[in-house]
Amino acid sequence: MVPAWLWLLCVSIPQALPEAQPAELSVDVPENYGGNFPLYLTKLPLPREGAEGQIVLSGDSGKAAEGPFAMDPDSGFLLVTRALDREEQAEYQLQVTLETQDGRVLWGPQLVLVHVKDENDQVSGHQATATVEVSITESTWVPLEPIHLAENLKVLYPHHMAQVHWSGGDVHYHLESHPPGPFDVNAEGNLYVTRELDREAQAEYLLQVRAQNSRGEDYAAPLELHVLVMDENDNVPVCPPRDPAVSIPELSPPGTEVTRLSAEDADAPGSPNSHIVYQLLSPEPEDGVEGRAFQVDPTSGSVTLGVLPLRAGQNILLLVLAMDLAGTEGGFSSTCEVEVTVTDINDHAPEFITSQIGPISLPEDVEPGTLVAMLTATDADLEPAFRLMDFAIERGDTEGIFGLDWEPDSGHVRLRLCKNLSYEAAPSHEVVVVVRSVAKLVGPGPGPGATAMVTVLVERVMPPPKLDQESYEASVPISAPAGSLLLTIQPSDPISRTLRFSLVNDSEGWLCIEKVSGEVHTAQSLQGAQPGDTYTVLVEAQDTDEPRLSTSAPLVIHFLKAPPAQALTPAPVPSRHLCTPRQDHGLIVSGPSKDPDLASGHGPYSFTLGPNPTVQRDWRLQTLNGSHAYLTLALHWVEPREHIIPVVVSHNAQMWQLLVRVIVCRCNVEGQCMRKVGHMKGMPTKLSAVGILVGTLVAIGIFLILIFTHWTMSRKKDPDQPADSVPLKGTV
Numbered sequence: 103m104v105p106a107w108l109w110l111l112c113v114s115i116p117q118a119l120p121e122a123q124p125a126e127l128s129v130d131v132p133e134n135y136g137g138n139f140p141l142y143l144t145k146l147p148l149p150r151e152g153a154e155g156q157i158v159l160s161g162d163s164g165k166a167a168e169g170p171f172a173m174d175p176d177s178g179f180l181l182v183t184r185a186l187d188r189e190e191q192a193e194y195q196l197q198v199t200l201e202t203q204d205g206r207v208l209w210g211p212q213l214v215l216v217h218v219k220d221e222n223d224q225v226s227g228h229q230a231t232a233t234v235e236v237s238i239t240e241s242t243w244v245p246l247e248p249i250h251l252a253e254n255l256k257v258l259y260p261h262h263m264a265q266v267h268w269s270g271g272d273v274h275y276h277l278e279s280h281p282p283g284p285f286d287v288n289a290e291g292n293l294y295v296t297r298e299l300d301r302e303a304q305a306e307y308l309l310q311v312r313a314q315n316s317r318g319e320d321y322a323a324p325l326e327l328h329v330l331v332m333d334e335n336d337n338v339p340v341c342p343p344r345d346p347a348v349s350i351p352e353l354s355p356p357g358t359e360v361t362r363l364s365a366e367d368a369d370a371p372g373s374p375n376s377h378i379v380y381q382l383l384s385p386e387p388e389d390g391v392e393g394r395a396f397q398v399d400p401t402s403g404s405v406t407l408g409v410l411p412l413r414a415g416q417n418i419l420l421l422v423l424a425m426d427l428a429g430t431e432g433g434f435s436s437t438c439e440v441e442v443t444v445t446d447i448n449d450h451a452p453e454f455i456t457s458q459i460g461p462i463s464l465p466e467d468v469e470p471g472t473l474v475a476m477l478t479a480t481d482a483d484l485e486p487a488f489r490l491m492d493f494a495i496e497r498g499d500t501e502g503i504f505g506l507d508w509e510p511d512s513g514h515v516r517l518r519l520c521k522n523l524s525y526e527a528a529p530s531h532e533v534v535v536v537v538r539s540v541a542k543l544v545g546p547g548p549g550p551g552a553t554a555m556v557t558v559l560v561e562r563v564m565p566p567p568k569l570d571q572e573s574y575e576a577s578v579p580i581s582a583p584a585g586s587l588l589l590t591i592q593p594s595d596p597i598s599r600t601l602r603f604s605l606v607n608d609s610e611g612w613l614c615i616e617k618v619s620g621e622v623h624t625a626q627s628l629q630g631a632q633p634g635d636t637y638t639v640l641v642e643a644q645d646t647d648e649p650r651l652s653t654s655a656p657l658v659i660h661f662l663k664a665p666p667a668q669a670l671t672p673a674p675v676p677s678r679h680l681c682t683p684r685q686d687h688g689l690i691v692s693g694p695s696k697d698p699d700l701a702s703g704h705g706p707y708s709f710t711l712g713p714n715p716t717v718q719r720d721w722r723l724q725t726l727n728g729s730h731a732y733l734t735l736a737l738h739w740v741e742p743r744e745h746i747i748p749v750v751v752s753h754n755a756q757m758w759q760l761l762v763r764v765i766v767c768r769c770n771v772e773g774q775c776m777r778k779v780g781h782m783k784g785m786p787t788k789l790s791a792v793g794i795l796v797g798t799l800v801a802i803g804i805f806l807i808l809i810f811t812h813w814t815m816s817r818k819k820d821p822d823q824p825a826d827s828v829p830l831k832g833t834v
Contacts, residue, residue: 126213129180130432132338133188133218140172140181142383142423142437146198146212148178155200155208171196171216176386180214188218260286260294266325267291268313273321276312283307285329293327301331302368337368339378339424341438349445352414353544356407360396363403363438365424378403379429383437384421396442398422400429405440414446414484448541450482452491452513453552460557461530466523467563474504474517475556479537481513489513490540496553498533506535517556525562532557566651567601567643568594574641574657580631581664582624583750583757585710585725588613588659591620591641599645606640606654613639613659622657623708633663680735681769682742688734691723691762693751712748712759721747733762742767 129143148157157173159180170184171194180198199210266275268291277287281304284296293311309327312320341363348361369375382398382405393409395418405420412418420440427433455478462475481489493506493515503523508515517533533556569591576588593601603620605613614625622641631637637659645651678689693707706728711718722736733747749760767775 126215128215128217130217130219131182131186132434133186133220135185135338139185140183140437142174142179142181142421142435143216144214145177145179146173146214148200149209155202158199158201160197160199161195169194173198174383177383179383182216186218188220192218194218260296262292263295263329264293264327265291266293266311266313268321272316274314274316274318276314278310278312278324280308280310283309283329285309287311299331301334301370304331305370306330334369334375337375337426338434339365339367339426339436341365341424341436344439344441347417347441347443349443350407350412351445352412352447353449354407354412356409358407360405360407360420360442361440363398363405363422363424363440365403365436365438367426369426374427375433376426377428378424378426380438381423381425381429382420383423385418396420412444414444416442416444418442418444446484446488447544448483448485448488448539449544450488451543451552452479452481452489452537452539454479454535454537454554457554458557459554461559462557463559463561464519464523465561465563466525468519468523470519470521472519474519474558477515477517477535477554477556479513479515481539486511488539488541492538492540494536494538496534496536498531498555503531504533523560525560528560529562530557530559564645564648564651567599567645567653569641569643569653569655570594571655573655575660576622576657577660577662578624578628579662579664580628580633582628583708583710583713583752584624584626585708585723586624586752587706587708588622588624589657591615591622591643591655591657593643599647601643602646604642604644605657606642608639610637612637613657615641627713628661631661633661635661637661678763679765679767679775681773681775682735682740682766684735684738684740685769685773687773688732689762689764690726691731691733691749691760693729693753693758706753708752710750710752712750714748717747720745723749733764735766740766 127144127146131141131143135141157175157178159171159173161169170182170186172181172183173179174181180196194216196214196216197211198214199212200208202208263285266287268275275287275289275291277285277293279285283304284299285307286294286296288294291311293309307329309329310324311327312324313322314320342365345361350358350360363380365378365380367376367378379400380398380403381400382394382396385395387394388410391410395408395410395412396405397408398405403422403424405422418441420442422438422440423435424438425433425435459475459477464472464474477493479491479493481491483489490510491508491513493508495504495506501521503519503521505518505520506515507518515535515537517535534553535556536553538552570593574589574591578586578588591603593599600618601620602617603615604617605615605622610630611625612628612631613622615622620643639657639659640654641657642652642654680687680689691709693709709723709725709731711721711723720735720737720740722734724732724734726732731749733749743766745764745766747762747764749762751758751760765775769775
């Protein structure tokens with residue numbers, strides 16, 4: 103009796119890897135990687151205070167790292183910048199330190215061993231095999247457990263995977279695979295796999311082993327073996343293609359989904375090898391700022407907005423790491439890129455750059471349509487449609503005197519005059535202009551800069567002054583003395599406004615005009631004028647309150663023949679005194695008191711100084727009215743004495759000469775004249791007074807000498823008598 107079937111199933115044993123030292127990190131990199139670069143390999147456990155130093159990456163024995171490796175100083179990731187070739191170099195030994203600027207090591211060195219994986223060996227080295235030894239009875243196979251074979255097994259082929267044995271007689275083994283696969287069996291019952299298996303191509307096989315005699319007859323029913331191809335982590339996660347930039351409106355709330363990443367892994371669905379998790383690499387959190395602008399869900403790959411606000415116009419590139427094996431060590435990763443553009447929204451209200459304009463002065467007769475002011479407003483939004491503005495007059499223009507015009511795409515608005523101004527109706531205007539956004543505003547309302555006030559002052563417009571005549575004429579004898587009154591220029595309305603007069607084109611200097619009264623006099627003798635000639639000057643009159651308002655009229659002087667000379671009858675005037683140096687007072691000179699015209703109220707008189715040049719230099723005569731004149735000193739100093747001043751008085755064709763006697767003297771502080779005093783009879787002179795004083799002093803001296811001599815002689819007559827007892831016996 104053949105013993106019962108015995109079977110033994112040996113499960114494959116993974117190839118043991120040497121245990122890494124605690125201070126060393128090991129990283130696998132597939133050669134000829136076809137994904138995006140840089141490829142983030144692993145994150146180093148840098149200390150939190152790493153920001154105080156700089157990360158230094160070097161090769162073995164402290165040499166500078168030369169090759170495709172680098173460190174991201176913000177995230178602490180080790181990355182490779184290009185594809186690696188295992189045939190060129192299969193292994194890299196790196197070390198990372200954190201150093202200060204002076205070379206002091208703050209952390210490390212951290213040893214990192216980088217293995218370059220062969221294109222056909224992207225798994226972590228599981229080389230499990232299955233060897234099955236089978237004993238059979240005479241007529242029955244013992245059922246076997248499934249055989250597990252690793253895909254992409256790196257061994258020499260054909261590779262032994264199991265063994266069956268039929269104990270009875272001469273036996274030939276025959277193998278059938280469903281579906282057909284790379285399996286074979288030899289004469290000793292050894293089962294082989296002839297090449298690598300690929301789970302993505304076929305995940306399981308059903309093998310039938312037949313034990314037959316030499317005639318091809320089965321000893322028993324076929325032995326069925328179930329072969330399962332084990333999934334190995336030999337596929338890198340593949341990021342989705344980089345789409346166009348994702349647009350996110352400004353001020354979107356936190357949690358708004360930006361995009362959802364869906365990386366694919368060709369490993370067995372549902373296995374740890376295809377379990378992908380996500381990690382946000384960039385942008386990194388800002389120093390000293392809590393929260394981030396973006397977040398990524400590690401499981402779903404959903405990228406959402408964080409708590410930090412975004413600014414319109416920003417273009418941000420997000421780097422998201424997709425890792426299989428749920429992010430555990432030994433898995434593969436790819437860097438996915440997402441471009442985000444922050445679009446503008448109408449969240450800024452337009453504002454004027456100046457809130458106060460003016461005051462602007464406008465005459466009340468300015469024409470409608472005149473530009474009053476130009477106002478400028480700005481909008482901080484970026485989108486042109488959001489920068490369109492609308493302007494309006496909010497208050498200060500109930501009568502519609504002002505209006506606005508502007509270009510639709512411009513921030514400049516013009517304030518113009520639409521109606522005539524009136525000083526009497528409103529001497530000033532305060533026009534408030536408001537600016538608003540054409541598009542609907544999102545967020546807070548307009549700020550205080552959304553209005554601007556324009557202050558307009560209305561200037562009263564007065565008509566130019568008018569004279570009582572359009573032109574003037576006067577006749578004067580060529581012998582008229584200086585100061586002769588010719589005529590008086592008057593305004594047409596002397597009550598409502600006052601004028602100031604002046605002469606223009608008085609080339610000879612013959613005339614002068616009183617600025618206030620408008621009286622035209624001869625300024626000097628009319629030397630050179632001929633009878634029958636005319637002399638034309640221009641009289642200009644300016645408004646006293648509004649100097650810019652003026653008018654003018656021609657004055658024509660006709661020169662007449664001099665009348666026969668009349669003897670001047672000097673009329674003496676009582677003498678008076680004036681002070682020198684000059685003080686602020688003078689003398690009143692009146693016309694002849696015996697003149698019947700003056701007594702009857704006729705006139706007026708004109709007063710001039712006599713033709714003596716010295717008199718005209720030292721004295722000044724100013725007409726007060728038609729009957730009196732005012733005489734003062736013209737110089738600051740005039741010799742103190744009595745002066746006789748000739749004053750010529752004329753009335754119509756008559757002339758008189760007054761002789762004004764004036765005593766010029768020095769005065770005290772009270773203005774009283776101090777005169778010289780002569781010698782008085784019976785009073786001593788200075789010389790006699792000095793003689794008397796000297797004689798008196800000489801007499802006193804002689805008297806004292808006699809007393810002293812007498813006293814000395816008395817002492818000599820009685821020498822024994824004490825000095826104190828000597829009596830004074832002198833008699834004077």
